[in-house]
Amino acid sequence: MTGRTPTEPTGPSPAGDVFRPRWVIGWMIVAGISLIALAVAWFTGARVELLGALGGAAALAVTVAVHHLVVTQDAGERKVARPDTRDVDLPAYVERRHLLGGGAVAVVLGLAALFGLRRFAPSPPSGSAWSAGAPLVTVNGDRVVPGDVPLGGVVTVWPEGFEGTERAAVMLLRLREDPEPPTLLEGVVDDTLVGYSRLCTHAGCAVALFRDIDQALFCPCHQATFDARRGAQPTAGPASIPLPQLPLGLADEGHLIATGDLTARPGPVGGRPER
Amino acid sequence: MTSPIAVLAEVLDRRIGRRASPPSVWPTGFGALISHAAIAAFLILTVTGIMLGLVYRPSTAPVVYEGASELYDGQTLPAAFATIIRISEDMPGGLLLRRLHVAAAHLFMIAMVAHLLRTLFTGAFRRPRLATHVVGVGLMLVALGFTYTGELLPFGLVAGSSLRIAESVMYALPFVGEQLAALLFDGELPSDRFLTIAWLGHVWLLPPAFVALLGGHLWLVHRRRPALERRPDIDVERAAVGRPLWPDAIARFTLLTTGITGLLLVSSALVPWADLEFEGPFLTAEATNSVHPPWPLFFLTGGLRIVPAIDLIVFGVRITNVLVAGVVLPGLLVGGVILYPFVERLVLKDDAEHHTLDHPLDVPFRAGFVTALTTFAVVLSLGAGVDVVSFWFDVPVESVVATFQVLMIVLPVTLGYAATAASRRRVRGREEVLQ
Numbered sequence: 001m002t003g004r005t006p007t008e009p010t011g012p013s014p015a016g017d018v019f020r021p022r023w024v025i026g027w028m029i030v031a032g033i034s035l036i037a038l039a040v041a042w043f044t045g046a047r048v049e050l051l052g053a054l055g056g057a058a059a060l061a062v063t064v065a066v067h068h069l070v071v072t073q074d075a076g077e078r079k080v081a082r083p084d085t086r087d088v089d090l091p092a093y094v095e096r097r098h099l100l101g102g103g104a105v106a107v108v109l110g111l112a113a114l115f116g117l118r119r120f121a122p123s124p125p126s127g128s129a130w131s132a133g134a135p136l137v138t139v140n141g142d143r144v145v146p147g148d149v150p151l152g153g154v155v156t157v158w159p160e161g162f163e164g165t166e167r168a169a170v171m172l173l174r175l176r177e178d179p180e181p182p183t184l185l186e187g188v189v190d191d192t193l194v195g196y197s198r199l200c201t202h203a204g205c206a207v208a209l210f211r212d213i214d215q216a217l218f219c220p221c222h223q224a225t226f227d228a229r230r231g232a233q234p235t236a237g238p239a240s241i242p243l244p245q246l247p248l249g250l251a252d253e254g255h256l257i258a259t260g261d262l263t264a265r266p267g268p269v270g271g272r273p274e275r
Numbered sequence: 276m277t278s279p280i281a282v283l284a285e286v287l288d289r290r291i292g293r294r295a296s297p298p299s300v301w302p303t304g305f306g307a308l309i310s311h312a313a314i315a316a317f318l319i320l321t322v323t324g325i326m327l328g329l330v331y332r333p334s335t336a337p338v339v340y341e342g343a344s345e346l347y348d349g350q351t352l353p354a355a356f357a358t359i360i361r362i363s364e365d366m367p368g369g370l371l372l373r374r375l376h377v378a379a380a381h382l383f384m385i386a387m388v389a390h391l392l393r394t395l396f397t398g399a400f401r402r403p404r405l406a407t408h409v410v411g412v413g414l415m416l417v418a419l420g421f422t423y424t425g426e427l428l429p430f431g432l433v434a435g436s437s438l439r440i441a442e443s444v445m446y447a448l449p450f451v452g453e454q455l456a457a458l459l460f461d462g463e464l465p466s467d468r469f470l471t472i473a474w475l476g477h478v479w480l481l482p483p484a485f486v487a488l489l490g491g492h493l494w495l496v497h498r499r500r501p502a503l504e505r506r507p508d509i510d511v512e513r514a515a516v517g518r519p520l521w522p523d524a525i526a527r528f529t530l531l532t533t534g535i536t537g538l539l540l541v542s543s544a545l546v547p548w549a550d551l552e553f554e555g556p557f558l559t560a561e562a563t564n565s566v567h568p569p570w571p572l573f574f575l576t577g578g579l580r581i582v583p584a585i586d587l588i589v590f591g592v593r594i595t596n597v598l599v600a601g602v603v604l605p606g607l608l609v610g611g612v613i614l615y616p617f618v619e620r621l622v623l624k625d626d627a628e629h630h631t632l633d634h635p636l637d638v639p640f641r642a643g644f645v646t647a648l649t650t651f652a653v654v655l656s657l658g659a660g661v662d663v664v665s666f667w668f669d670v671p672v673e674s675v676v677a678t679f680q681v682l683m684i685v686l687p688v689t690l691g692y693a694a695t696a697a698s699r700r701r702v703r704g705r706e707e708v709l710q
Contacts (some may be wrong), residue, residue, distance in 0.1 A: 005504030006304045010527050045367045052371055052544025066530045075523060077516045079509065080297045082500055082630060086652060114451050121454035203515035203579060203597055204439040204446075206561055220434055220566050222580045223662060223672050237674045238596040240586035240680030269595050271452040273588045 010067065012074040019072040028064035034058035035208035038125075042149030053120060056081035085122040127261050128197075129168040130246060136172070136195075136256040142251055143255040146190050149174045152212045159258065162231045167266050169206070173228055175215055182231035184263060189256065196232045197266040200224055202239035204268040217243065292521035300517030303503045306632070309393060309529065313386035313490070315532040319379040319539065320480065323372050325668035328695035330366065332358045333431065335467050335472035335557075346552060355470060356428040356556035363552065370550070374543035380425065381548075382539065384571045387418050391612070395645045397632035400504045400616040401625075405496040410488055412613045417485045422571045424477035430470065435557030436566050438469060440579070449592040504632045514632050567659060577658030578604045581679040604655065611648050618644075634701075642698035647691030654683050 038054040054202070137146045137156040149155050155172045162168045175192045188194050195251065196217065200207050205221035216235065217226040224239035226232040232243035244262035251257045277285075288294050334354035340347050344364040352360070362369035391411070394400055400408035423441070437461075442702070445456040460466045500515035511517055518524045542548070568576050578600030587594040603659045620626060622640055636642050658679045665672040 003507060005508065006504060006506055008304050009308060010303060010530065042368045048368075048370045048374070049544045052374075052540050052542075053370050054372070056537045056541035056544065059533045059540060063534040063537055066533060068410070068527065070523075070526050070530055073526075075293060078293075078298045078519055079302050079514050079516045079687040080300055080500065081298075082497075082512070087500050117451045117458070121451075121458040123453060124458060186515060202584075203443040203601075203628055205436050205566070208561060220662070221440065222576070223676065224584075224675075237676070238484075238582060238584050238600070239596060241481060268446050268597060269586070269593065270446045271449040271593050271598060273591050273593050 010070050010071075010074075010242070012076065013071040017072060020068070023068055024065045027061045027068075030063035031058045045219075077175060100266065126265060129155050129159050129165065130161040130258045130261045131159070132258060132260050133251075134258045135251065136160075136170070136248075136258065137163060139163050142210060146193055146250070147253050152176065152210075154210045157195070157256075166201065170195045170262075171198045171207070171210075171217075171267075172248075173210060173217075173231055176212070177215070177229060179229050179231075181240075182233065184231070184245050184247055187245055187249075187259065189248045189250060192258075193248065194228065195248050195258075196226075196228070196243040196245070197262055199243075199267045200239060201241045201243060201267070201269050202237070207243065241261070287521045290521075293519045293523070294551070295519065299520045300500065300515050302503060303524065304391060304504070305399055306504065307501070309386055310390040311528055311531055312535060313383055314392060315528070315535045316379045316383035316386060317485070317489075318532060319536055320376060320383060323376040323379065324478070324482075326372055327362065327376060328478050329409070330358055330362050330369075331355070331474075333428065333470050335470055352556050353430050355428065356551075359429040359431075359551060363550070371543055372403065374537055375547040377547070377549040378543050380422070380541045380569075382535065384418060384422065387415055388571075392645075392649065393413060395612070395615065395648075396620075396635040396641075397502075397504075398638065398641060399632055401619075401629040403499050403628050404495070404502065405616055407492060407499065408491045408616055409508050409613060410495065412609070414485065414488050414492060414610065415612075416479055417488060419571060420476060421485075422480050422569050424481070426471040426569050426572075427473045428477060429551055430557050431551045431554045432557055432561065433554060433566055433568070435561075437568050437572075438557075438577070440601075442469075443597050447593075447595055447601060449598075451612045459670075466610065471680070495699065500630070502630050502632050515630070516542040548691065570656070573659035574608065574652050575601060575605060576662075577655040577679075580661050581655070581658040581676055581683060583680065597692050608648070608652055608707035610657075615644065615648075636694070636698040637699045639695045639698040639702065643691040643695030646694035647687040650687040650690045651683070652681065654686055658683070 021166070033153055034054050034057040036122040038051065038058060041050050041054055071135060104254045109248075122268045136142060137160045138155065138157060141160070141163050143160070144157055149172050151174050153174055157170050157172055158165060158168050172193060172195050175194060178191050179188055179194055179255050183194065196207075197207050198208075200219045200221065202219065205219050207217050207224070207226065209218040209220055210216075211218055215228045217228050217232060218224075219237070222238050224237035225235050226243055227235045228238070231245060234242060236241060241264075244266050247259040249257050250261040283361075291299050332354050336354050337351045338357050339361055340352050341355045341363040342348060342361060344360050347357075347360050359373075363373060364370070394408065394411065394528050423437070426437060442456050442460045445459065447450045448455065459472060460469045466697065472561045497520075501517060503511040503515065505511065518527065567573070567694055582600040582604070585594055585596050585599060619638075619641060623638070633641075635645075661672055661675045661679060664670075665675045
């Protein structure tokens with residue numbers, strides 16, 4: 001029997017410390033006054049700092065009172081023999097056969113759920129709301145012309161009629177240098193204006209940041225980085241496939257339109273082998 | 276005629292009190308305090324949660340907010356976020372309740388993690404406490420569910436991102452991921468359906484699950500008697516010591532609860548634990564720099580950041596960074612924690628019952644394994660801060676990520692080995708003393 005005698009935060013009081021009812025009553029009165037003040041402050045709409053201080057004072061005053069009660073009324077530790085666990089009424093041990101049985105049931109139920117899901121659950125949309133001829137509009141529904149995107153600027157656009165939707169969000173970029181393959185060059189307007197899906201192919205966050213210095217698109221969630229000049233190929237971070245590109249064109253009236261759907265389904269890559 | 280209170284006191288004393296035979300004994304030392312603090316925090320969370328839940332509305336539908344917040348007065352906001360602003364700015368004491376709820380949640384998770392580490396390092400999980408341990412890990416998983424859904428409910432900017440990340444993790448599952456994601460998230464975000472699911476979970480499903488598991492956990496602790504640290508006066512393998520449940524242990528628990536409530540209230544007066552005003556509501560296609568989930572979920576987001584980009588197709592399954600970091604690694608961590616007691620039983624060929632809490636370095640295999648597992652979880656968690664590290668030290672984030680990729684493998688191995696070595700030295704030293 002080694003080890004040290006345990007210390008307790010609420011062990012018996014040192015000798016001579018006897019129960020003093022006045023001490024307990026006094027602190028309970030402090031707690032009561034604090035509580036009344038708290039109620040008044042609450043209903044007069046006081047600031048959070050005052051409410052917190054009054055509530056804290058009440059709770060801590062109760063703590064002081066109860067602490068005195070606990071340490072002076074301590075009846076000491078009780079000692080009991082360890083029961084023979086085989087007599088205890090619950091299955092005493094998690095035995096191998098319990099694990100195997102439970103595992104088998106879980107596997108059967110799991111497989112049933114999986115097949116049910118595959119059979120009956122809806123499939124996610126395969127494409128996006130973009131189609132050939134769809135005008136590019138801002139979140140307010142204003143059509144966008146090439147001059148709206150300054151050098152190094154980013155404008156988020158949607159197909160007309162789908163403003164503010166998640167999967168169709170596209171960012172228009174005005175690059176400093178001409179894009180190169182694998183960028184879809186026939187989808188580039190003005191030689192430098194490109195559109196990419198705003199949804200990260202990693203975990204679906206908004207690729208919200210454009211680093212002008214190296215023409216990189218950067219996702220703040222997990223630091224996936226894409227080269228905007230080369231078809232938004234991933235250059236660093238956890239993403240493994242490029243952002244889908246939106247082929248752009250000009251309508252006769254001069255505003256920007258899409259000339260087709262995004263080059264791939266927008267959003268995270270998913271677990272399906274084909275994409 | 277005796278008063279009902281006297282009858283109740285008599286019954287309590289005989290059933291669970293000082294005169295019960297055998298008495299239900301509960302440890303009251305500093306070690307036991309950790310787990311008791313988690314329960315105290317859970318009580319605070321329940322009370323504040325009920326009060327907040329009366330006002331909260333789980334909807335993404337746009338509403339016009341009119342009220343005391345100058346920042347948002349007259350603006351169109353998602354209904355969920357609008358109720359958060361209403362609670363914080365327009366209801367007396369609302370902000371205090373929200374801060375207290377979040378502060379208690381921090382303490383709750385800290386205490387749960389500390390209790391789990393104590394269990395693993397001291398070998399408290401050994402027979403006859405295997406079931407207690409498994410139920411305890413279940414409590415931990417429910418607590419992580421609370422953390423995730425709780426972050427989602429206000430529907431702030433960060434919540435929007437974590438919604439999409441959860442969708443992408445589901446999406447990455449082989450065979451059924453796409454269907455599962457479509458079912459739960461209703462395709463297009465912001466999805467009312469998923470916010471409703473999160474609310475159902477946080478308010479109606481997880482609390483009863485937690486209470487049921489906690490009841491089972493405590494009942495098992497009571498039936499098996501607590502495992503205890505070695506002490507000079509008593510052989511803890513043969514006898515258990517502690518305070519009777521009534522009134523001694525319950526009085527101490529009350530004391531702990533009021534003390535924690537007081538400290539958390541004072542902290543809520545001083546620290547803006549839950550002020551979402553400047554974060555703003557979820558906006559489609561928007562995100563900001565420095566997006567981080569609550570710290571208990573750092574190990575998930577850290578993995579998503581530091582596991583390299585992967586795109587492999589194996590037997591018709593596409594393996595991506597998201598699958599590895601969002602499913603495989605967390606599965607290994609949780610699986611390691613649940614199964615370690617069974618592994619230790621096999622490896623050490625020790626099937627006997629143990630009631631003593633070991634020193635963390637008493638068993639070399641355990642010291643090494645648990646240290647490595649903990650280190651791995653900590654490195655993954657710190658990986659959530661690669662952007663912060665990059666900003667502080669002004670190094671490119673790519674270099675920070677590469678460093679973490681190395682640390683993720685090297686640190687657990689090195690520290691695990693060091694702990695095993697230290698443990699061996701300690702065991703050898705003790706054997707020499709005995710001889």
